[in-house]
Amino acid sequence: xxxxxxxxxxxxxxxxxxxxxxxxxxxxxxxxxxxxxxxxxxxxxxxxxxxxxxxxxxxxxxxxxxxxxxxxxxxxxxxxxxxxxxxxxxxxxxxxxxxxxxxxxxxxxxxxxxxxxxxxxxxxxxxxxxxxxxxxxxxxxxxxxxxxxxxxxxxxxxxxxxxxxxxxxxxxxxxxxxxxxxxxxxxxxxxxxxxxxxxxxxxxxxxxxxxxxxxxx
Amino acid sequence: xxxxxxxxxxxxxxxxxxxxxxxxxxxxxxxxxxxxxxxxxxxxxxxxxxxxxxxxxxxxxxxxxxxxxxxxxxxxxxxxxxxxxxxxxxxxxxxxxxxxxxxxxxxxxxxxxxxxxxxxxxxxxxxxxxxxxxxxxxxxxxxxxxxxxxxxxxxxxxxxxxxxxxxxxxxxxxxxxxxxxxxxxxxxxxxxxxxxxxxxxxxxxxxxxxxxxxxxx
DNA sequence: CGATAATGTGAATAAGCATTCACATTAAGT
DNA sequence: ACTTAATGTGAATGCTTATTCACATTATCG
Numbered sequence: 001x002x003x004x005x006x007x008x009x010x011x012x013x014x015x016x017x018x019x020x021x022x023x024x025x026x027x028x029x030x031x032x033x034x035x036x037x038x039x040x041x042x043x044x045x046x047x048x049x050x051x052x053x054x055x056x057x058x059x060x061x062x063x064x065x066x067x068x069x070x071x072x073x074x075x076x077x078x079x080x081x082x083x084x085x086x087x088x089x090x091x092x093x094x095x096x097x098x099x100x101x102x103x104x105x106x107x108x109x110x111x112x113x114x115x116x117x118x119x120x121x122x123x124x125x126x127x128x129x130x131x132x133x134x135x136x137x138x139x140x141x142x143x144x145x146x147x148x149x150x151x152x153x154x155x156x157x158x159x160x161x162x163x164x165x166x167x168x169x170x171x172x173x174x175x176x177x178x179x180x181x182x183x184x185x186x187x188x189x190x191x192x193x194x195x196x197x198x199x200x201x202x203x204x205x206x207x208x209x210x211x212x213x214x215x216x217x
Numbered sequence: 218x219x220x221x222x223x224x225x226x227x228x229x230x231x232x233x234x235x236x237x238x239x240x241x242x243x244x245x246x247x248x249x250x251x252x253x254x255x256x257x258x259x260x261x262x263x264x265x266x267x268x269x270x271x272x273x274x275x276x277x278x279x280x281x282x283x284x285x286x287x288x289x290x291x292x293x294x295x296x297x298x299x300x301x302x303x304x305x306x307x308x309x310x311x312x313x314x315x316x317x318x319x320x321x322x323x324x325x326x327x328x329x330x331x332x333x334x335x336x337x338x339x340x341x342x343x344x345x346x347x348x349x350x351x352x353x354x355x356x357x358x359x360x361x362x363x364x365x366x367x368x369x370x371x372x373x374x375x376x377x378x379x380x381x382x383x384x385x386x387x388x389x390x391x392x393x394x395x396x397x398x399x400x401x402x403x404x405x406x407x408x409x410x411x412x413x414x415x416x417x418x419x420x421x422x423x424x425x426x427x428x429x430x431x432x433x434x
Numbered sequence: 435c436g437a438t439a440a441t442g443t444g445a446a447t448a449a450g451c452a453t454t455c456a457c458a459t460t461a462a463g464t
Numbered sequence: 465a466c467t468t469a470a471t472g473t474g475a476a477t478g479c480t481t482a483t484t485c486a487c488a489t490t491a492t493c494g
Contacts, residue, residue: 007440026331028245032482044484045442053482108386110322114243124390155403158387162379162404165386169325170375173341186372187379194411223461224470249452261454262472270452 011049013039015059022060022102027111030057057112058119064103065126071096072133082140083147087188089134090163094184097168104168131157138195148197156195163187228266230256232276239277239319244328247274274329275336281320282343288313289350299357300364304405306351307380311401314385321385348374355412365414373412380404 017038075089113120141147167180234255292306330337358364384397
């Protein structure tokens with residue numbers, strides 16, 4: 001019964017295709033016909049796999065959540081000091097968003113949630129989980145002394161989100177004219193300065209981020 | 218000829234009403250009928266003042282741009298040291314966004330831009346101007362020594378945007394459960410730490426931000 | 435091979451909504 | 465007060481698009 005597998009594959013194909021449509025045309029441009037065309041079938045065939053457009057949207061959100069969880073897990077397992085893992089995650093996240101521009105468009109679009117509080121709650125949960133993972137890394141940093149104790153880990157996590165979210169938006173709005181990668185590299189410096197323990201402050205700043213060995217002296 | 222004035226007032230009423238609809242129903246829920254109902258007229262009457270829905274959206278964007286320019290100008294004229302003006306602007310901005318939740322929904326919604334590159338460019342320009350004003354304040358801070366010289370003012374401006382943008386999104390997604398004001402207060406501390414000159418670093422951190430008198434020693 | 439369930443097709447349905455139009459009402463200027 | 469342009473009204477139009485349905489095709493399993 002390779003049939004069940006086929007079905008799963010088809011569903012994923014469809015979700016990916018939908019992601020592509022959102023990438024190209026925005027959420028407003030998400031039409032069943034476009035999705036079907038990308039898969040290579042006729043619109044009505046989509047209803048063999050999904051109950052309707054809303055279900056396709058849900059599938060996209062599941063896909064995105066999976067991808068996000070993937071990079072978070074990968075970064076968490078990295079054999080690096082906590083803050084380096086965080087920076088690694090930041091890069092991964094940027095790469096992911098650059099590849100699937102639909103991600104911020106979907107997650108941060110109210111359209112998806114209007115009149116669907118269950119979905120809204122699920123998205124909030126996804127973001128919350130992401131933030132919790134980041135906060136966890138920050139707390140590890142606080143435990144090993146690479147992050148000052150008097151900042152709130154959850155606040156730092158939201159600030160971390162603020163490192164690339166505006167960058168992603170500007171990247172989109174400027175049609176790629178805004179260099180998000182450069183911004184993030186530069187911003188990370190100031191970001192880290194703000195949460196590093198006073199003892200590790202360096203005058204030259206810029207590109208050198210202290211490694212984890214910097215236990216409080 | 219109070220007629221011309223009346224027309225202007227009507228147009229503004231309509232734009233405000235549209236803003237209210239977006240606030241309540243999201244951009245997807247922006248329907249001519251709802252806008253008309255809020256104004257107290259019938260849908261077809263809207264076409265006496267606007268050529269169509271797209272024109273109404275443009276009017277909303279104009280309104281928003283005006284409001285943003287307003288708080289920026291007000292904050293810039295405040296008789297305070299640059300970084301205090303920036304913090305003041307941050308609070309004003311949060312208040313504005315809390316009152317008109319439609320603002321982030323519109324400005325950062327790709328829906329508005331899809332198939333309308335002119336509008337996209339205009340929005341990008343609005344954001345850019347805002348960022349330029351913030352960067353200007355940062356440069357003033359660098360000039361008077363309250364901000365370190367080795368950070369890029371434009372980068373800081375985007376980071377500043379990142380202070381409340383994620384907060385606004387979380388506020389919306391959590392139906393107000395996320396306390397954006399508290400986040401911003403806390404985040405400002407770490408933000409300022411990150412860009413303050415090394416000499417002014419304080420161990421206790423938290424709520425005390427150095428005043429402008431802190432010329433470099 | 436033949437039964438059968440899954441998947442794909444094309445045409446038809448129908449609902450939502452912006453927009454238009456012919457006509458009514460209001461208010462400004464003389 | 466009368467003319468006229470502006471504004472408002474209600475019904476009608478038409479386009480876009482999701483969705484459905486009867487029928488065709490495919491592939492799996494006995």
